[in-house]
Amino acid sequence: MTAATVAAIIAALALVVALGLALQVAALRRRLAAVPKDGNVIDLMRSIDNDLGKVEAEVANIAPRLESVEQRLPLAISYTGVVTYDAFGDIGGKLSRSIALLDSNGDGLVISLLVGRNETLFFTKEVRSGAGSERLSPEEGAAIQRAMAH
Secondary structure, X not given: OOHHHHHHHHHHHHHHHHHHHHHHHHHHHHHHHOOOOOOXXXXXXXXXXXXXXXXXXXXXXXXXXXXXXHHHHHHOOOEEEXXXXXXXXXXXXXXXXXXXXXXXXXXEEEEEEEEOOOOEEEEEEEEEOOEEOOOOOHHHHHHHHHHHOO
């Protein structure tokens, strides 16, 4: 082995060691950055503990509200379906609508807006377990089926 090769190996090792030390110094600087400038770690810890207490109190206040929302969630409108059609022969453009609004149990209502040239009719029908409590039009049934398919 020549002296130049030995010197190159020693230089490479020195470079690796220097790089490792630079990484250690950077990590130490990050850890020291958390220490307050005045060095009063006790006050910092008290402040953090006080802030943590506030956060815990807020979480304790949120828990009952979250439970209430979770209990009501199955009753919220979860599924919707819309069918567009021509209700009357005297007007075109598919302006009539049947809209199903259902919860996770398939309960809710279907709203129908029948648009004609001279009048607009508005109907609502109750839906229980995905079926109308009254006789449904084909469009209302289709709106419920679309809602239940989601």
